[in-house]
Amino acid sequence: xxxxxxxxxxxxxxxxxxxxxxxxxxxxxxxxxxxxxxxxxxxxxxxxxxxxxxxxxxxxxxxxxxxxxxxxxxxxxxxxxxxxxxxxxxxxxxxxxxxxxxxxxxxxxxxxxxxxxxxxxxxxxxxxxxxxxxxxxxxxxxxxxxxxxxxxxxxxxxxxxxxxxxxxxxxxxxxxxxxxxxxxxxxxxxxxxxxxxxxxxxxxxxxxxxxxxxxxxxxxxxxxxxxxxxxxxxxxxxxxxxxxxxxxxxxxxxxxxxxxxxxxxxxxxxxxxxxxxxxxxxxxxxxxxxxxxxxxxxxxxxxxxxxxxxxxxxxxxxxxxxxxxxxxxxxxxxxxxxxxxxxxxxxxxxxxxxxxxxxxxxxxxxxxxxxxxxxxxxxxxxxxxxxxxxxxxxxxxxxxxxxxxxxxxxxxxxxxxxxxxxxxxxxxxxxxxxxxxxxxxxxxxxxxxxxxxxxxxxxxxxxxxxxxxxxxxxxxxxxxxxxxxxxxxxxxxxxxxxxxxxxxxxxxxxxxxxxxxxxxxxxxxxxxxxxxxxxxxxxxxxxxxxxxxxxxxxxxxxxxxxxxxxxxxxxxxxxxxxxxxxxxxxxxxxxxxxxxx
Numbered sequence: 006x007x008x009x010x011x012x013x014x015x016x017x018x019x020x021x022x023x024x025x026x027x028x029x030x031x032x033x034x035x036x037x038x039x040x041x042x043x044x045x046x047x048x049x050x051x052x053x054x055x056x057x058x059x060x061x062x063x064x065x066x067x068x069x070x071x072x073x074x075x076x077x078x079x080x081x082x083x084x085x086x087x088x089x090x091x092x093x094x095x096x097x098x099x100x101x102x103x104x105x106x107x108x109x110x111x112x113x114x115x116x117x118x119x120x121x122x123x124x125x126x127x128x129x130x131x132x133x134x135x136x137x138x139x140x141x142x143x144x145x146x147x148x149x150x151x152x153x154x155x156x157x158x159x160x161x162x163x164x165x166x167x168x169x170x171x172x173x174x175x176x177x178x179x180x181x182x183x184x185x186x187x188x189x190x191x192x193x194x195x196x197x198x199x200x201x202x203x204x205x206x207x208x209x210x211x212x213x214x215x216x217x218x219x220x221x222x223x224x225x226x227x228x229x230x231x232x233x234x235x236x237x238x239x240x241x242x243x244x245x246x247x248x249x250x251x252x253x254x255x256x257x258x259x260x261x262x263x264x265x266x267x268x269x270x271x272x273x274x275x276x277x278x279x280x281x282x283x284x285x286x287x288x289x290x291x292x293x294x295x296x297x298x299x300x301x302x303x304x305x306x307x308x309x310x311x312x313x314x315x316x317x318x319x320x321x322x323x324x325x326x327x328x329x330x331x332x333x334x335x336x337x338x339x340x341x342x343x344x345x346x347x348x349x350x351x352x353x354x355x356x357x358x359x360x361x362x363x364x365x366x367x368x369x370x371x372x373x374x375x376x377x378x379x380x381x382x383x384x385x386x387x388x389x390x391x392x393x394x395x396x397x398x399x400x401x402x403x404x405x406x407x408x409x410x411x412x413x414x415x416x417x418x419x420x421x422x423x424x425x426x427x428x429x430x431x432x433x434x435x436x437x438x439x440x441x442x443x444x445x446x447x448x449x450x451x452x453x454x455x456x457x458x459x460x461x462x463x464x465x466x467x468x469x470x471x472x473x474x475x476x477x478x479x480x481x482x483x484x485x486x487x488x489x490x491x492x493x494x495x496x497x498x499x500x501x502x503x504x505x506x507x508x509x510x511x512x513x514x515x516x517x518x519x520x521x522x523x524x525x526x527x528x529x530x531x532x533x534x535x536x537x538x539x540x541x542x543x544x545x546x547x548x549x550x551x552x553x554x555x556x557x558x559x560x561x562x563x564x565x566x567x568x569x570x571x572x573x574x575x576x577x578x579x580x581x582x583x584x585x586x587x588x589x590x591x592x593x594x595x596x597x598x599x600x601x602x
Contacts, residue, residue, distance in 0.1 A: 012211050020203040032188040043177040047151050055155035055170050058085055068159035070097050070166045074105045081106035090173035098164045127152045149174050213241045217248055279364035283309045287322040299364050330360045341368045395420050447490040451600055455480040461498045469506050478517040485526050486600040493573040500566040501530050501593045509534035526599045531592040537585035545583050546571045
């Protein structure tokens with residue numbers, strides 16, 4: 006209820022509940038104790054009454070009740086004085102436990118087990134000679150009877166019979182109900198008085214708090230002129246003094262903050278770079294005009310991830326959180342490339358409140374650096390060795406070695422091999438260059454992957470047989486299809502399987518498997534080759550990177566195969582991953598989206 010949102014009514018409720026709890030405990034104790042005392046008194050009385058009935062009847066004191074059955078019946082009917090709420094039954098200790106005398110007509114001669122006025126539970130309990138008693142009520146609990154079965158023993162330590170006595174004790178429970186009614190009425194009176202007292206006390210406590218609430222609400226609207234009036238020196242008065250002190254401090258701090266905010270707004274709005282502030286949940290807190298232009302910001306844009314989704318860019322809040330809100334990345338927006346530097350800012354609790362991003366246009370710088378990296382450093386390094394080899398062998402021939410036919414043929418084979426190597430290098434560089442600038446026109450077709458793998462296995466069989474390497478292909482789902490550029494997919498498989506043959510020692514094995522994993526078709530190529538050191542695994546897709554440079558050049562590698570394979574895969578929304586153990590072998594996993602007909 007809304008009324009109990011008030012502290013005043015909560016205090017009243019606490020008082021009422023405490024009093025109600027106290028009165029309930031007291032009432033429960035009184036009624037329980039009263040009932041226990043009354044029942045104990047009745048138990049003593051009914052036992053004394055049963056003993057008195059036995060003492061007042063000479064025939065019942067005989068050892069053989071069956072012989073004195075008539076005398077016992079007469080003594081019960083005329084010689085025993087019963088109360089208005091009592092009934093007595095004399096039961097012979099024979100096999101049927103026959104009632105031989107009763108204060109109620111119609112029960113003489115009936116088995117005690119079949120008499121509805123008697124309790125079998127109480128009677129059976131006393132068969133062994135014990136005195137048993139119990140208070141029994143009817144189903145509606147409107148009539149309570151106290152039952153006692155009193156065995157009468159003879160001189161031979163046997164049981165002559167039983168005196169079964171019932172006593173109406175409704176008066177006990179009627180009195181108990183009156184006591185409960187009186188306690189209930191007293192509780193109601195006490196609760197009413199408690200509510201009145203609690204209202205007066207709580208009003209004195211909550212009135213200053215209400216005043217503080219009103220002043221605080223005015224503060225939330227920017228009004229710092231109103232202060233509370235201090236009327237006491239207790240805890241509430243101390244709270245009022247601190248509130249007034251807080252008003253003065255806040256007024257000064259807010260004034261300073263407004264000045265700083267004005268400076269920051271001016272700085273953000275006139276910066277040459279784009280600035281974007283994003284909260285921890287991805288909500289956009291601040292964006293300057295340059296960032297609005299860069300991101301094509303819309304009026305209804307509220308979340309950073311929505312903008313990235315529209316730009317089809319992967320650098321969302323999940324990516325930023327993985328880097329712990331600090332780092333940088335490059336993003337292509339339209340025809341321009343931006344470097345985004347981001348760092349966290351702290352909230353009032355000294356926790357990460359979000360991230361500030363600065364967008365810097367690095368289009369020209371990016372192009373220049375890319376050209377330098379691709380064509381100056383890498384190409385010059387890779388071309389140096391074959392050119393040097395060709396020149397040295399050619400000079401040797403020109404100096405006269407050509408006259409030796411055996412040397413001439415050998416040198417020309419080396420020159421031809423190095424020329425082929427340079428040709429492959431230039432071809433790979435051109436391929437990478439086209440893919441980097443998205444100039445490679447992919448022709449996507451539906452391909453049966455298992456058929457292509459069988460074809461490539463057959464094409465590479467001779468190369469594998471030369472090293473006695475067994476290629477085992479175990480397709481799990483014949484006919485699985487993907488939509489991919491035929492030449493591109495073939496190049497990936499040729500590169501991966503070709504590398505497995507190159508780096509697998511003689512008499513080794515290569516295992517090719519295909520299977521499904523969610524929405525992807527997975528191709529696994531595992532060899533028993535030399536493996537890759539752990540420190541080199543993160544660089545296997547880097548351009549011109551070789552684990553064993555001497556051996557790679559000896560085998561004719563350019564260091565671009567896996568780079569090209571990765572670029573082709575990513576252009577088709579696919580993934581390549583490598584796992585390897587040095588000296589054990591290497592496993593390459595290729596995940597390709599399955600084609601849905």
